[in-house]
Amino acid sequence: MRYLLRDVTTMSVRGLRLVTRDLDAMITAVVLPVIILLLFVLVFGGAVDIGTGYITYVTPGVILLAAGFGAANTALAVERDMSSGMVERLRSMPVAAWTVLTGHVVASLVKNLASTAIVFGVSILMGFRPEATPWEWLAAVGVILLFVAWITWLAALVGVLVRSPDAAGGFTFGVMFLPYVSSAFVPVETLPTWLRGFAEHQPVTPVIETVRALLSGSAGPGGEAALAVAWCLGLGLVSMVAAGLAFRARR
Amino acid sequence: MTAIVTAEGLRKSFARRDPASPPVLDGLDLELEEGAVLALLGPNGAGKTTTVRILTTLLRPDAGRATVAGHDVVRDASRVRELISLTGQQVAVDDKLSGAENLTMMGHLAHLPRRAVRDRVDALLTAFDLADAAGRRVATWSGGMRRRLDLAAGLLTRPRVMFLDEPTTGLDPRSRQALWDVVRGVVADGTSVFLTTQYLEEADRLARRVALVDGGRVVAEGTPAQLKREVGEAGVELVLASPADAALVAPALAVPTPEGARVRVPTDGSVAHVRAVLSAVEATGVVPEHWEVRAPTLDDVFLALTGHAGQERAARPAGVAA
Ligand SMILES: Nc1ncnc2c1ncn2[C@@H]1O[C@H](COP(=O)(O)OP(=O)(O)O)[C@@H](O)[C@H]1O
Ligand SMILES: [Mg+2]
Numbered sequence: 001m002r003y004l005l006r007d008v009t010t011m012s013v014r015g016l017r018l019v020t021r022d023l024d025a026m027i028t029a030v031v032l033p034v035i036i037l038l039l040f041v042l043v044f045g046g047a048v049d050i051g052t053g054y055i056t057y058v059t060p061g062v063i064l065l066a067a068g069f070g071a072a073n074t075a076l077a078v079e080r081d082m083s084s085g086m087v088e089r090l091r092s093m094p095v096a097a098w099t100v101l102t103g104h105v106v107a108s109l110v111k112n113l114a115s116t117a118i119v120f121g122v123s124i125l126m127g128f129r130p131e132a133t134p135w136e137w138l139a140a141v142g143v144i145l146l147f148v149a150w151i152t153w154l155a156a157l158v159g160v161l162v163r164s165p166d167a168a169g170g171f172t173f174g175v176m177f178l179p180y181v182s183s184a185f186v187p188v189e190t191l192p193t194w195l196r197g198f199a200e201h202q203p204v205t206p207v208i209e210t211v212r213a214l215l216s217g218s219a220g221p222g223g224e225a226a227l228a229v230a231w232c233l234g235l236g237l238v239s240m241v242a243a244g245l246a247f248r249a250r251r
Numbered sequence: 252m253t254a255i256v257t258a259e260g261l262r263k264s265f266a267r268r269d270p271a272s273p274p275v276l277d278g279l280d281l282e283l284e285e286g287a288v289l290a291l292l293g294p295n296g297a298g299k300t301t302t303v304r305i306l307t308t309l310l311r312p313d314a315g316r317a318t319v320a321g322h323d324v325v326r327d328a329s330r331v332r333e334l335i336s337l338t339g340q341q342v343a344v345d346d347k348l349s350g351a352e353n354l355t356m357m358g359h360l361a362h363l364p365r366r367a368v369r370d371r372v373d374a375l376l377t378a379f380d381l382a383d384a385a386g387r388r389v390a391t392w393s394g395g396m397r398r399r400l401d402l403a404a405g406l407l408t409r410p411r412v413m414f415l416d417e418p419t420t421g422l423d424p425r426s427r428q429a430l431w432d433v434v435r436g437v438v439a440d441g442t443s444v445f446l447t448t449q450y451l452e453e454a455d456r457l458a459r460r461v462a463l464v465d466g467g468r469v470v471a472e473g474t475p476a477q478l479k480r481e482v483g484e485a486g487v488e489l490v491l492a493s494p495a496d497a498a499l500v501a502p503a504l505a506v507p508t509p510e511g512a513r514v515r516v517p518t519d520g521s522v523a524h525v526r527a528v529l530s531a532v533e534a535t536g537v538v539p540e541h542w543e544v545r546a547p548t549l550d551d552v553f554l555a556l557t558g559h560a561g562q563e564r565a566a567r568p569a570g571v572a573a
Contacts, residue, residue: 003362010359014345021347021388085341089404092307092337092414094329095360251310 078159
């Protein structure tokens with residue numbers, strides 16, 4: 001374990017190189033979020049009346065949606081390592097082979113940080129006027145990254161478990177579903193009753209609400225924020241441990 | 252003469268996943284002498300990869316015992332991993348990284364002293380004739396170059412034993428030659444090599460000893476020359492127009508008359524002998540449809556030693572890790 005830090009660093013460098021050289025992943029990280037943002041604001045912006053400007057309302061949701069898209073790339077990358085012989089080689093070496101997963105997660109966090117910055121940038125150009133203090137900005141980005149960490153560990157778990165790239169790709173649909181059925185794009189009250197219960201009690205809604213409150217400078221030391229952090233930390237830890245165990249078990 | 256790799260009575264079954272399947276390894280024994288090359292020769296599905304995975308600590312055997320440099324591959328797995336390198340059946344390099352980046356990454360993962368990584372990477376790239384392409388992404392490389400890089404990735408630490416699982420399957424003849432040269436160089440540097448292959452020729456060219464696997468056990472073991480002697484030498488094969496023609500030719504060549512239209516004469520392969528055989532055929536006035544001098548193939552070896560053709564097992568459904 002003397003070399004754990006070095007292994008994690010090496011794997012993170014690898015993960016970042018793989019991501020930045022993967023055209024699919026880069027389009028998903030850089031172009032797609034902007035298109036989605038434009039789509040929501042220009043197409044639905046007029047239809048949804050929530051008092052404030054729709055761009056202010058929808059920006060955090062677009063960021064989380066982008067994280068979901070990006071997670072599919074992570075699942076694919078992990079599946080490739082599992083089936084390409086890379087993991088077999090690592091397992092025959094005196095390294096902690098599971099650090100290959102942390103490499104992909106670190107890469108995903110950095111990639112999403114970039115997506116987040118781009119979405120905020122475009123959104124501000126389009127009229128988004130956050131009133132957050134630097135600390136609130138930091139907290140908002142922190143909550144987003146916690147969410148990304150959870151989704152990415154979940155994606156890593158999926159990548160370890162599935163036995164084909166197609167199955168890994170199918171993961172997208174699962175995680176895309178969560179932001180749609182939350183307060184990301186429309187207020188929960190406007191959802192059909194049978195969805196509302198789910199929307200109010202799933203992790204994306206408190207994460208969205210927390211980020212919104214922080215950015216609008218109206219966050220109190222709220223229970224919503226605690227709930228968001230608890231969800232992301234809890235699910236993130238469960239996903240991480242499950243991914244580690246599945247990685248060990250799959251031979 | 253000490254053994255660096257030993258396996259005794261290895262058994263492995265994947266029956267839990269498929270109850271009807273026979274055991275993949277059924278009491279496999281073998282021994283690799285330090286500094287030598289051992290080739291595990293067998294058809295698809297014989298259990299070669301499973302054996303390699305057990306010896307490289309990736310898989311636990313159901314029964315039996317295996318050691319590398321005296322360390323048990325199950326109990327001392329982490330010690331074993333420090334002494335070996337594995338180049339698996341699939342090429343395991345990152346296509347999106349350059350050759351140099353791939354090796355540098357492996358150097359760090361192998362925990363070489365940081366300052367030594369660069370020198371070692373440069374030395375390997377040069378030794379494996381990859382220096383010119385080192386900066387390019389591996390995705391643009393040929394299959395042979397990728398395989399050489401794959402081998403180099405296993406040599407950063409100068410392992411005691413190198414495991415190569417079908418290193419030349421799918422390579423063109425020239426790349427195969429180049430890879431053989433690389434392996435010979437590795438052996439000359441003192442590394443013992445455990446090789447699996449489906450090609451008799453490969454075993455012949457590289458290995459000091461060959462273990463023939465079939466149905467999860469070693470059915471014959473010896474030097475390539477010994478094995479080939481058991482199978483018989485090369486032969487001049489004549490394909491004639493009819494069994495009647497064959498009945499004319501066979502007596503002239505002093506071989507038994509075959510049932511079909513095919514006559515085989517053992518030969519030492521020398522020009523003088525082959526010419527003598529052909530002259531004798533010509534003297535009978537019969538014109539063969541086709542003739543060739545053929546060395547024994549893996550199929551011949553299998554036919555002679557196991558009584559069935561080497562491809563028979565390959566016809567079984569391919570497994571997950573086949
Ligand atoms: N993980 C596995 N699960 C189930 N069956 C397997 C697994 N690995 C190998 N097999 C089966 O074991 C047999 C031998 O496989 P393998 O060792 O890969 O042979 P070879 O490398 O000689 O082609 C094959 O029939 C294959 O289907
Ligand atoms: Mg195999």
